[in-house]
Amino acid sequence: MPLDKKSGRVRVGWIVFALLAGLTVVEFVISVFLSANVLLALTATAKAVIIVYYFMHVAQLRRQEGHQE
Amino acid sequence: MKAETMTHVRYPRLYINRLGLWLFILSEAMIFVALLVTRFVLQGSSRPEELNQFVGLVATSILLVSSLTAYRAEGAIAHNDRPGFLRFTLATIGLGLLFLVGVGFEWSEASKHFPPETGFGTVFFTMTGMHAFHVLSGLVMLFLIYRRGRQGQYSAENHWGPEAIVKYWHFVDVVWVFFYPALYLVS
Numbered sequence: 293m294p295l296d297k298k299s300g301r302v303r304v305g306w307i308v309f310a311l312l313a314g315l316t317v318v319e320f321v322i323s324v325f326l327s328a329n330v331l332l333a334l335t336a337t338a339k340a341v342i343i344v345y346y347f348m349h350v351a352q353l354r355r356q357e358g359h360q361e
Numbered sequence: 362m363k364a365e366t367m368t369h370v371r372y373p374r375l376y377i378n379r380l381g382l383w384l385f386i387l388s389e390a391m392i393f394v395a396l397l398v399t400r401f402v403l404q405g406s407s408r409p410e411e412l413n414q415f416v417g418l419v420a421t422s423i424l425l426v427s428s429l430t431a432y433r434a435e436g437a438i439a440h441n442d443r444p445g446f447l448r449f450t451l452a453t454i455g456l457g458l459l460f461l462v463g464v465g466f467e468w469s470e471a472s473k474h475f476p477p478e479t480g481f482g483t484v485f486f487t488m489t490g491m492h493a494f495h496v497l498s499g500l501v502m503l504f505l506i507y508r509r510g511r512q513g514q515y516s517a518e519n520h521w522g523p524e525a526i527v528k529y530w531h532f533v534d535v536v537w538v539f540f541y542p543a544l545y546l547v548s
Contacts, residue, residue, distance in 0.1 A: 305436070316422070329406055332542045340539065347534075359375065
């Protein structure tokens, strides 16, 4: 069970990383070809939400998850 | 019953720690929001052509990868994988140092084209300087948890230190997520 949890966590890490990398490329393309600042702001906000939710575990606070006992 | 004891009964210690950290992060975020607003009030959405796009993109990529290694470090210690924790913490420190080298290089370039006395220079050096200072303080704390980790002070049952520092490191990344387009991409 702990091994499953660990590999699941590793998978989430890679997926989130790939998402963030993809959105960074999208940002760059928007800047070069579209010059749309609103789209840039939306992309940056999406990246921030992803980091706060998946990497910073903001939901953990509400659920009051503890360390392993 | 003493007030202190009552607090522990009503709220677990870990919850109080986490809440305190989130409040600290929120108060820090106010400073960066103020800087972001200042950038647009003073300079609108203009940016100099001389801004090194390549350095900006590389710095962003480095910080992004460091967020993944920090996440892996926290996950490793949460599963009692001490060697993994040490390896990923060290990788995060290395990437953080690389980011600072990139900022130093960018500063030397930028000071030739838009020195700190100019409008954009003021905005650029204040924003990147404040952010770099937070990266530096994050690196100091990462080094501290690395040293304590080597001494075997963290485990799956007790890893609040690494959890807090890694959250702080991700926060520094979130700040750059907004600073990067605000400085390098808007037009």
